[in-house]
Amino acid sequence: MQSAADGSEMQARSLWLLVVLCAAAHAARLLAVLPTNTRSHYAMYGRLIEALAKRQHHITVLTHFPMKNPPPNVEEISLAGTIPEITNNLTRQHNTLKPHFIRNLEQIMKECVHACETVSQLPAVKALVNSTLSFDLVIVEVFGSECFLPFGRRFQAPIVGVLSSVPLPWVNEQLGNPEATSYVPAYMMSYGQQMSLWERMMNTLAVLWSKLLYQYKSQMPSQLIADRLFGPGPKLEELAKNYSLVLSNSHFSINEVRPLVPALVEVGGLHLDDSQTMPRELKTILDKSYRGVVYWSFGSMSRIETIPKNKLEQIFDVLSELPQTVLVKMNKRMLARNITVPDNVYTMDWIPQYRTLCHPNTKLFVSHGGLLGTQEAVACGVPMLTVPLYADQALNGRAMRDRGVALTLTLKDSNKESWREALQDLIKNPVYKQNAMKLKAKFLDRPLPPLETAVYWIEYVLRHQGATHMRSPAQDLSLIQxxxxxxxxxxxxxxxxxxxxxxxxxxxxxxxxxxxxxxxxxxxxxxxxxxxxxxxxxxxxxxxxxxx
Structure with missing residues (x-):
């Protein structure tokens, strides 16, 4: 065990970290689809940057969401405005025979590669590549493209990846982490951990197909971009085998129980921030809602106001029957003129979600099933009604349903009766709240909070010059071996x-x-x-x- 003196020396030493947090990879990968809240994803990375800055590290950040008042030891290379803000609506139709998960993966990879192409052409990024600076660590976002991995080789520094989701199939392969497809559902499959023969077969095929898609739709075009930016060098798939650490935004209490190699660490809930401020108007509404509050949000990207008119009217009709106050994150000005918002429904353009969910009067969270919002609801002990729209949302909804804290509807197939039945059951049946409180206790019961866990392991990699001893020997074996x-x-x-x-x-x-x-x-x-x-x-x- 490291001595306290060593720990103090670690804090005092000025370490330069290059943080390539391409939040644009999240924003861009969600372009033209129904994504989760990308600003919330960046909040996860922003919390990590702030924590490292407080530990006196010097950090250079490439980001699309620069801080308003960055601390003196944080230098930002702003990418804001280089990629237009992404907006989507819920009326988009896909006329294709491709399975849903394949279409989603292809779109994600396409947008991530597009983000890489755009960012790699910026003069500030090219100047950084050609600079004489030196860094002790490179942190990159892990998701749909690896075009920035050569930063580690360029500065001869270890690589740490941060992942805003559960471990992805290609990430497992890169780290030598077991897939365990017999009981670990794939990222975009809405299966539980008790799968039938057919589900296990489809789950295995989905993982294999995802890896194949990633190779041809992401790695090959990303390689061309990386070679133009950094010059010819090792293949990205080889560089990806040299991750010193990957921090995954997952936790076994709410996601899947899965095997993990030492280099893959779960830090689910990293973005939870008790310092959120609440507008006075919102606090007044919550405090006066003695019968309880139903909070409805599909994130900042999936616009509730763009739900097809007849469907939204059905939902509003059901909400108007509730004795509870209904708080909806939406832009009321974008509603069709002939849609009437019920008297018990309050709409706001922006709502501090975590503070709202943790308010004692909040009784139910109607969500699209995004992982970050799910973690916030679990941390606050609030039951959920999930309406999955995209990506891993069906998987998250299934996980919550299996734990007895949620019910799931689909926007396309739901009607007034299904909405009424689900809302009444979740509000009136005390079992959901009891299960939510039990799950909250499991999720928060850890040796260290997730933010401190992430900082510890990053500094662990720094202390041990890349911590190559954490690397799995499976990465050196052929598939046959x-x-x-x-x-x-x-x-x-x-x-x-x-x-x-x-x-x-x-x-x-x-x-x-x-x-x-x-x-x-x-x-x-x-x-x-x-x-x-x-x-x-x-x-x-x-x-x-x-x-x-």
Whole structure:
């Protein structure tokens, strides 16, 4: 164990970190689809930057969301405005025969590669690549492209990845982390951990197909971008095997129980921030809602006001029947003119979600099932009604439903009756709240808070110059060696050879050495064999016993 003196020295030493947090990879990968709240994702990374800055590290940040008042030890290279702000609506239709998860993955990878292409052409980024600066650590966002991985090689520094979701199939492969597709559902499959034969087969195929898509839709075009920016060098898939650490925004209490190599650390809830401020108007509404509050938000990207008119009217009709106050994050000015908002519904353009969910009067969270919002609801002990729209939201909704804290509806197939039944059940049945409080206790019960855990492991990598001892040996094995196909082949061959030799030996003994079987009996057995082919008679016929 490191001494306290070593820890103090670690804090005092000025370490330069290059943080390539391409929040644009989140914003851009969500372009033209129904994404989760990208600003919330950046809040996760921003919290990490602030914590590292407080530890007196010097940080250079490439970001699309620069701080208003950065501390003196944080230098920002602003990318704001280089990629237009992404907006989507819920009326978008996809006329394609491709499965939903394939279409989502392709879109995510396309937008991430587009973000890489845009950012890599900026003069400030090119100047950084050609600078004489030196860094002790490079932190990159892990998701749909790896075009910035060569920063580690450029500055001869270890790489730490931050991932805003559960471990992705290609990330597992890069770290040598087991997939365990028999009980760990894939990122975009809405399965639980108790899968049927068909689900296990489809889950395995989804993981394999995701890796194939990633290779052709992301790695190949990202390689061209990286070669233009950094010059020819090692392949991205080889550089990806050198992650010193990947911090995953997941936790076994609310996501899947899965095997983890030492270099993959779960820090789910990293973005939770008790310092959020609440507008006075909102606080007044929450405090006066003695019957409770139902909070409805689909994030900043999926606009509730763009739900098809007839569907939104049905939902509003059901909400108007509730005795609770309904708080909705939406732009009321964007609603169709002939849609009437019920009297018990309050709309706001922006709502501090975590503070709102943790208010004692909040009884229910109607959500699209985004992972960050799900974590906030769990941390506040609030039951959920999830309406998955995209990506891993169906997986998150399924996980919450399996834990007894949520129900799930689909926007397309739901109607007034299904909304009414789900809302009434979640509000009136105390079991959901009880389960939510139990899950909250499990989620928050950790040796260290998630932010402190993330900082500890980053500094652990710094202390041990890349911590190569955490690297899994599985990364150096071929697929044949990793799956033990060579051992299985040798075992099968040895077994077949042994059986064949025994067969030859026994046949020789039966046909050359054994003379005790009566000839009359053998003739009788041969006739009986034609009538009734038992195992014993087959044995007699196979080895052709000779009579005296």
């Amino acid at each position: 990793y799956l033990l196909l060579d051992i299985i082949a040798i075992s099968i061959a040895a077994t077949l050879l042994t059986v064949f030799i025994l067969h030859l030996m026994f046949r020789y003994l039966c046909t050359r050495c054994i003379r005790w079987w009566p000839k009359e009996k053998l003739v009788f057995e041969n006739r009986l064999f034609r009538r009734n082919r038992s195992l014993f008679h087959c044995f007699i016929w196979l080895y052709k016993f000779k009579g005296n």
